[in-house]
Amino acid sequence: MTDRTVLRLNGLSKRFGPVVANDDVSLSLARGEVLALLGENGAGKTTLMNMLFGHYLPDAGTVEVADEAGQLAPLPLGHPQAALAAGVGMVHQHFTLAENLNALDNITLGAEPLRAIRRDRRGARTRIEAIMAHSGLKAPLNVPVGRLSVGERQRVEILKALYRDARILVLDEPTAVLTPQEADTLFASIKAMTAEGLSVIFISHKLREVLAFSDRIAVLRHGRKVGEMATSAADEAAIARMMVGADTPRIARSAMAPGAPVLHLQGVSVAGRSQRDSLKQANLTVHAHEILGVAGISGNGQSALANVISGLAVPAAGHIRVDGSEIPRPSPARMVRAGVGRIPEDRHHEGIVGAMSVAENMVIERLDDTQVQSRGLLRREAIAAHADELARAYDVRGPGVTAPARLLSGGNIQKLILARVFERAPRLILANQPTRGLDMGAAAEVGRRLLEARERGAGIVLISEDLDEILGLADRVVVIRDGQIVETGSHDRERIGLMMAGEAA
Amino acid sequence: AEKVKVAAIYTLPVEQQWISRIHKALNTAADRGDIVYAFSENVANTDYERVMREYAEQGVQLIVGEVFGLERAARKVAKDYPDTAFLMGSSFGPVAPNFSVFDNWIHEPSYLTGMVAGAATESNVIGMVGGYAIPEVNRLMHAFMDGARSVNPDVRFIVNFIDSWYDPPKAKESAFAMMDAGADVMYAERFGVSDAAVERGVKAVGNVIDTSGDYPGTIVASALWHMEATIDKAIANVAGGSFEAADYGQYSFMAYGGGSLVLDESLVAPETVAAVRAKEAEILDGLFRVNVNDDRPVSDN
Amino acid sequence: MMDLLNILMSESFWAASLRIATPLIFGVLGALICERAGVLNLGIEGIFVVGAMCGWMAVWLGAGLWGGVLVAALAGAFFGLLHAILTVPLGLSQHVSGLGITLFATSVSYFTYRTALPNVSSPPRIEPFQPLDLPILSDLPFLGPVLFQQTALTWLAIAMVGLVWYVLNRTALGVAIQAVGDNPDSVDAQGLSVYGLRIGAIVAGSALMALGGAFLTMSAFDAFFFGMVNGRGWVCIALVIFASWRPGKALLGALLFGAFDALQVRLQTEMGALVPGQVFLMAPYILSIIALVIAARSADYPRALLQPWFKGQR
Amino acid sequence: MIRIEPRANRSRAMDLGIPVLSAVIALAFAAIPLLAAGANPITAYGEMVKGVFGSVFAVSEMLTRATPLIFTGLAAALAFRAKLWNIGAEGQLYLGAMAAVAVGAGWLDLPGLLLVPLIVILGASAGAAGMAVPTYLKSRFGADEVVTTLLLNFIILIFLQMMLEGPLKDPMGLGWPQSAPILDQGMLPPLMERMRVHSGLILALVLAGVAQFMLARSVWGFRLRAVGENAAAARHAGINVKRSLFGVAIISGGLAGLAGVSEVAGLKGYLTADLSPGFGYTGIVVAMLAGLSPVGVVIAALFIASVFVGADSMSRAMGVSSFLADLVVSMSLLCVLVGGFIARYRIIRSGTGRAAS
Numbered sequence A: 001m002t003d004r005t006v007l008r009l010n011g012l013s014k015r016f017g018p019v020v021a022n023d024d025v026s027l028s029l030a031r032g033e034v035l036a037l038l039g040e041n042g043a044g045k046t047t048l049m050n051m052l053f054g055h056y057l058p059d060a061g062t063v064e065v066a067d068e069a070g071q072l073a074p075l076p077l078g079h080p081q082a083a084l085a086a087g088v089g090m091v092h093q094h095f096t097l098a099e100n101l102n103a104l105d106n107i108t109l110g111a112e113p114l115r116a117i118r119r120d121r122r123g124a125r126t127r128i129e130a131i132m133a134h135s136g137l138k139a140p141l142n143v144p145v146g147r148l149s150v151g152e153r154q155r156v157e158i159l160k161a162l163y164r165d166a167r168i169l170v171l172d173e174p175t176a177v178l179t180p181q182e183a184d185t186l187f188a189s190i191k192a193m194t195a196e197g198l199s200v201i202f203i204s205h206k207l208r209e210v211l212a213f214s215d216r217i218a219v220l221r222h223g224r225k226v227g228e229m230a231t232s233a234a235d236e237a238a239i240a241r242m243m244v245g246a247d248t249p250r251i252a253r254s255a256m257a258p259g260a261p262v263l264h265l266q267g268v269s270v271a272g273r274s275q276r277d278s279l280k281q282a283n284l285t286v287h288a289h290e291i292l293g294v295a296g297i298s299g300n301g302q303s304a305l306a307n308v309i310s311g312l313a314v315p316a317a318g319h320i321r322v323d324g325s326e327i328p329r330p331s332p333a334r335m336v337r338a339g340v341g342r343i344p345e346d347r348h349h350e351g352i353v354g355a356m357s358v359a360e361n362m363v364i365e366r367l368d369d370t371q372v373q374s375r376g377l378l379r380r381e382a383i384a385a386h387a388d389e390l391a392r393a394y395d396v397r398g399p400g401v402t403a404p405a406r407l408l409s410g411g412n413i414q415k416l417i418l419a420r421v422f423e424r425a426p427r428l429i430l431a432n433q434p435t436r437g438l439d440m441g442a443a444a445e446v447g448r449r450l451l452e453a454r455e456r457g458a459g460i461v462l463i464s465e466d467l468d469e470i471l472g473l474a475d476r477v478v479v480i481r482d483g484q485i486v487e488t489g490s491h492d493r494e495r496i497g498l499m500m501a502g503e504a505a
Numbered sequence B: 001a002e003k004v005k006v007a008a009i010y011t012l013p014v015e016q017q018w019i020s021r022i023h024k025a026l027n028t029a030a031d032r033g034d035i036v037y038a039f040s041e042n043v044a045n046t047d048y049e050r051v052m053r054e055y056a057e058q059g060v061q062l063i064v065g066e067v068f069g070l071e072r073a074a075r076k077v078a079k080d081y082p083d084t085a086f087l088m089g090s091s092f093g094p095v096a097p098n099f100s101v102f103d104n105w106i107h108e109p110s111y112l113t114g115m116v117a118g119a120a121t122e123s124n125v126i127g128m129v130g131g132y133a134i135p136e137v138n139r140l141m142h143a144f145m146d147g148a149r150s151v152n153p154d155v156r157f158i159v160n161f162i163d164s165w166y167d168p169p170k171a172k173e174s175a176f177a178m179m180d181a182g183a184d185v186m187y188a189e190r191f192g193v194s195d196a197a198v199e200r201g202v203k204a205v206g207n208v209i210d211t212s213g214d215y216p217g218t219i220v221a222s223a224l225w226h227m228e229a230t231i232d233k234a235i236a237n238v239a240g241g242s243f244e245a246a247d248y249g250q251y252s253f254m255a256y257g258g259g260s261l262v263l264d265e266s267l268v269a270p271e272t273v274a275a276v277r278a279k280e281a282e283i284l285d286g287l288f289r290v291n292v293n294d295d296r297p298v299s300d301n
Numbered sequence C: 001m002m003d004l005l006n007i008l009m010s011e012s013f014w015a016a017s018l019r020i021a022t023p024l025i026f027g028v029l030g031a032l033i034c035e036r037a038g039v040l041n042l043g044i045e046g047i048f049v050v051g052a053m054c055g056w057m058a059v060w061l062g063a064g065l066w067g068g069v070l071v072a073a074l075a076g077a078f079f080g081l082l083h084a085i086l087t088v089p090l091g092l093s094q095h096v097s098g099l100g101i102t103l104f105a106t107s108v109s110y111f112t113y114r115t116a117l118p119n120v121s122s123p124p125r126i127e128p129f130q131p132l133d134l135p136i137l138s139d140l141p142f143l144g145p146v147l148f149q150q151t152a153l154t155w156l157a158i159a160m161v162g163l164v165w166y167v168l169n170r171t172a173l174g175v176a177i178q179a180v181g182d183n184p185d186s187v188d189a190q191g192l193s194v195y196g197l198r199i200g201a202i203v204a205g206s207a208l209m210a211l212g213g214a215f216l217t218m219s220a221f222d223a224f225f226f227g228m229v230n231g232r233g234w235v236c237i238a239l240v241i242f243a244s245w246r247p248g249k250a251l252l253g254a255l256l257f258g259a260f261d262a263l264q265v266r267l268q269t270e271m272g273a274l275v276p277g278q279v280f281l282m283a284p285y286i287l288s289i290i291a292l293v294i295a296a297r298s299a300d301y302p303r304a305l306l307q308p309w310f311k312g313q314r
Numbered sequence D: 001m002i003r004i005e006p007r008a009n010r011s012r013a014m015d016l017g018i019p020v021l022s023a024v025i026a027l028a029f030a031a032i033p034l035l036a037a038g039a040n041p042i043t044a045y046g047e048m049v050k051g052v053f054g055s056v057f058a059v060s061e062m063l064t065r066a067t068p069l070i071f072t073g074l075a076a077a078l079a080f081r082a083k084l085w086n087i088g089a090e091g092q093l094y095l096g097a098m099a100a101v102a103v104g105a106g107w108l109d110l111p112g113l114l115l116v117p118l119i120v121i122l123g124a125s126a127g128a129a130g131m132a133v134p135t136y137l138k139s140r141f142g143a144d145e146v147v148t149t150l151l152l153n154f155i156i157l158i159f160l161q162m163m164l165e166g167p168l169k170d171p172m173g174l175g176w177p178q179s180a181p182i183l184d185q186g187m188l189p190p191l192m193e194r195m196r197v198h199s200g201l202i203l204a205l206v207l208a209g210v211a212q213f214m215l216a217r218s219v220w221g222f223r224l225r226a227v228g229e230n231a232a233a234a235r236h237a238g239i240n241v242k243r244s245l246f247g248v249a250i251i252s253g254g255l256a257g258l259a260g261v262s263e264v265a266g267l268k269g270y271l272t273a274d275l276s277p278g279f280g281y282t283g284i285v286v287a288m289l290a291g292l293s294p295v296g297v298v299i300a301a302l303f304i305a306s307v308f309v310g311a312d313s314m315s316r317a318m319g320v321s322s323f324l325a326d327l328v329v330s331m332s333l334l335c336v337l338v339g340g341f342i343a344r345y346r347i348i349r350s351g352t353g354r355a356a357s
């Protein structure tokens, strides 16, 4: 094994102020191997990879990378340039693309000498096209990246690494924003490349793909490595136990009779900036005691639908009825008043005001409430008490309710939003990608809360690109494609997948 | 004798033409050994009163400056320091016992330069570029225009203000525009105008300071202001303990040597020189009074 | 109406427009480079003053005209470096640092000038750049006076437009600058230095700005005056947005502003009696706002503008 | 390689000490121009302190200079809190001043009890209108407010000159482009006999307190902070972002307008085109030095005013060019900026991080 080792991390540690993000973590990776790195949100996976790539300087530890001849040599730390030169490529959890540039420029960025007075764009294009043909990862090269879909952007990120001749590829949650089909294609391409000697470390919260595509699994918990096993010897329950340190409860879902309609969209059209975010004559009804799953490939009008329900978009045509009464000119405030709870897709950007306190974020939707204010002044004691109570009830963990919300981890931010939404016992809930990027524990908690609300009598619109999640939670599934909403009348994975691709009615 | 302590407070840098004349006269007095001279330049009007009081507190005997922006406040300061002498550029009158005023009353030589210009123009268009349309400027422009019309009734004026004391490139552009519109004599109230005149080979008339050395062959005549008469008079009064509130404006008149005309006889026709000299004599003898008009001058159409 | 037509047809009007636009071209290009890299440089007004003072002073001390241009650029680069250090590695507020640089650069220039020349009544003059009297070209009808009787600095400004365009759009360095202004992480992840690119861009941009100032004292005029920059730097900040951060449009914007200004003096001389002169003075600014309102819909900000970036932090 | 990390434990001593230390360092830098001009720095520092704190008059002058800076500082701080980049306080100041003289200079001969509030309200309204226009252009057309407010400064200043040569011109002013004086009963009362410091200062301090309170404690402040920190989230949460922006635009413009009212009705009495030596721009600096906190604005304004008045007075006492004052102010500003940074962050020099083999 040693002669085939291409990467070795030795005792890496890193702390951020009081937080120990990584504590004496060692790992090794063999040529052609796919290693899955698992762990809850905040376990330190990204931090570990960032040290490997040179974004962070470790407090202790070393990294060794095999050179072309297969000889392990120490890697200078803290320099992405050195990592790139040593053949390490990294696809970051959050895209690191310049959106004003096209894919070609993004891919060649940093690969060409800055002093040169000419670029060889033709040569670069030829090379990239060869890599695309070889890897099966295709993306348009001439369009500004800002106009590409997330799937295309993800592929550009990987192409960036391949263009730099990466022999070790780090993928930090590459499928968090991809559809199952896209994810499968991606992994198939990667698998093919590993056969030619590419070694891969990938981070994921989706156990299905971990089990399907990795050779080996390493688990981090609270910054320490707590286990390593061959994938062939692993099963979901064992991995979950290792990650959380305990068994995760399974979600139980009982059958329920749907009640009265709580949301009725009739011929709703939204003219979006592009084809992607428009809605065409959409009809949709959601009942009390019902979870309606909206499946679809990303960019087929999901955001337009979400914007209509959350009041951000004013439809060009059609009627919206919530709980039986028509909403004439929708706005977020009117929707809140009508009893709509909204879990936004992008929790960092739309869900919270990071610089404001957890407590303030908990009341931000109900500033007119007399519990929150009297005569225009905030009732600070009441707000704090209320926040403490909610944080306890919804298990929002972090540095306290007076701390800025941005300090919370992703999972806890989502819990904050859940608390804010569910507390008001909404009649209708819009849950847009509610578990994206969450670890298993946190995702299970979201599911449990949604089911609880359904029990209570709420109608729920669950928009998700994770078909497993929809199939697990929804009573009824519709597919959104090209701005139109189609009933599926079934829970058949295959059939829904085909409908999403537009190949069956 | 004991040197008189003099301080000057200027709202613009000492390069500004108007201020440079006061500065020069005070420097001359200092070089002569009559005074100890200190000054603050570029003092914002907001800060002006503080600076006045600071100098007064320091025991300065004579404070010279310009109070066009704070006539009332300045007089209040003077009242608070009755032992200090104030000699201030001002549009209003003196206030007993210690607040005297002056102004650049060189409308007389300006009238004479106007005569030169009126005779010199062949296109009968004269361009005038000013900084701001304040009475100090307007009055001299009107005198100049009157002088030009007196010798050439057909003359037309185009007038432009650039709304800045210090933007020579802009003044130059403004002058170019006037020459494009036919002006062949330029009234150079601002820096930059004469430069434009040199480039296009037309004539220019100077104001306040003598720039003929910088633009030989271009400046046909200049109306000069001399502050020496005013300053020396004030210093003498302070030294002699006889400083009183008075209007020193007359010391800028030609009769006191406060204003004068220079003309380049190689550029001006002899009969014009003669006519101008005759008018100059009339003014000096008190036989001719140049009209004073403080309104904003406008272009003829 | 006839007057207006006559003005617009005259070569001297267009020559004046280009002349007035020249310092603005330098300034807008400089500001554009800084902002493309993600940093607003409100130090521009002060850097103009420094350029005007240093360039002129160098020539006055005997450095020669091109020596003066070089000195001005270096002085601008120095203040740019100061702004860069404050805003890039230290990540301080770009607004405040910029205004601070303007105040600092202006007061250093004024203090230096006054301390060096305590007793001048009229500022010393230099022999400025002369119009390039090119053999045949200058005698061409219309184009001759408009284009070929300008000074070398005007030509340098126009050449800079092409150079900046080329560098930004055709070289790896330019691509990297555009990337760092959009998403610094993209540059960092590819092994390039965010700090290096940004600091370099600000220094280079500031050097260009200083040339705008140098034009005022070495070409448009031949001496240095207090206050002679007179807001020209601020105008450039506006023009950058009008230009949507593109060199070609920057040239257009500067020329438009120059044309408005040239038109303004001409209309004022023609119609000064009918309308208060200030109406004309206001016109270039009002038209700039109108142009901005029209251009705003398509304005595409460098996304990282004003955002500090720290290595190893999220 | 250097790294920058937020300080984990910021001590009180540091929070207070570093700004003071930075100011001291700035003064040390000031020795360079002083020596260049041939003056003795040590004597100069003594003169500088005397110039600000040496007498009641000196202190009152410092407070007089600080007053407009508090108003414009507040104007910038509140707008910037909402990420509305109002660079136009200078113009809005003049709008306020124009409104003040328009009603106060004899147009209405009311008793002071009515006239003063009227002047204050109309002045603030004029400033507010001056900020409403760019805010409208921003929300309607997406026109960047940095540019529009900046350009409006020039437009308003030229407009002012037009007014001062036209409708607002004092018929008794002997042709000078200046307004008629505000009636005596319309003036903000002075605070001290024979001193210039006036009750505009009290108004400024009260407004700073109110702003501080409202920002932290009111729903209005909550909305403002939310919009400024994350407009998308605020909008999603049902906050009317446009209305919030307009609200703060009007308050910001109003505060800048009050700076003009305070200068013209508290100090000068009549309006000229050089009323403000850049108070609007300095207000931005004040606001940022204060970390956009209203109470901080008061401290920062006092600081800037002290440095300016002290250095200005010192330049006279030492016989060096009066351009020194602005130079010392700008050096202090830059040093305090860096000092504030050092108080918040640690700069760590680390080796290149080569791995030991």
Ligand SMILES: Nc1ncnc2c1ncn2[C@@H]1O[C@H](COP(=O)(O)OP(=O)(O)OP(=O)(O)O)[C@@H](O)[C@H]1O
Binding pocket: A016, A019, A020, A021, A039, A040, A041, A042, A043, A044, A045, A046, A047, A048, A093, A409, A410, A439, C312, C313, C314
């Ligand atoms: N730059 C940083 N500054 C401060 N704290 C940080 C920084 N980067 C990471 N952390 C903290 O270190 C811990 C580990 O974070 P990391 O991003 O490595 O987790 P992760 O395992 O990748 O989680 P996720 O699954 O949510 O991506 C977290 O507590 C995080 O808040």
Ligand SMILES: Nc1ncnc2c1ncn2[C@@H]1O[C@H](COP(=O)(O)OP(=O)(O)OP(=O)(O)O)[C@@H](O)[C@H]1O
Binding pocket: A119, A121, C165, C169, C170, C246, C247, C248, C249
């Ligand atoms: N390296 C290159 N080689 C050949 N053609 C190119 C290259 N880069 C761009 N082009 C083409 O040149 C034209 C102009 O390029 P680009 O879009 O970068 O300029 P622009 O952004 O419009 O210019 P500016 O920034 O001056 O406004 C386009 O048609 C583009 O496809």
Ligand SMILES: [Mg+2]
Binding pocket: A045, A046, A047, A093, A172
């Ligand atoms: Mg992570």
Ligand SMILES: [Mg+2]
Binding pocket: C169, C246
């Ligand atoms: Mg381009």
